[in-house]
């Protein structure tokens with residue numbers, strides 16, 4: 233989760249950080265990117281069951297998984313309820329601590345480089361799991377069907 237540095241947003245044409253003039257705040261040029269999602273680390277998925285849970289999350293949309301420096305995160309796309317139409321914070325004086333501690337120093341304002349890995353849809357997670365895990369164990373029943381063995385048909 234991230235925050236803003238100012239309560240007075242006025243999203244203008246984007247500007248490069250280095251072109252910011254004295255007294256200006258980068259947030260004034262931003263669409264409040266850091267107030268529109270939250271993310272937190274998760275255990276590294278290791279088994280089919282783990283990836284199947286992730287697939288389930290992604291089936292709901294508005295979420296993705298990413299990996300940074302070996303750590304897996306879930307990211308949920310959801311605007312903060314205090315975000316204003318002008319991209320300002322509607323509760324600046326009483327905003328959560330996490331928002332107070334976040335600064336523009338290393339924020340995502342101009343971070344379009346992406347992540348080490350990003351999974352945005354169930355199919356991507358499935359493909360990744362298939363690539364790194366041994367084949368799924370199938371039930372004997374399924375194995376029998378695959379081998380062309382069929383149960384006898386009982387007629388009355």
Ligand code: SF4
Pocket residue numbers: 234235236237258259260262263264265266267334335336339340341
């Ligand atoms: S992403 Fe950076 S520039 Fe944009 S609102 Fe958040 S702290 Fe400000």
Ligand code: SF4
Pocket residue numbers: 234235236266267312313314315316320321322323324327328331
């Ligand atoms: S409380 Fe304010 S600064 Fe924090 S996420 Fe919400 S709109 Fe952004």
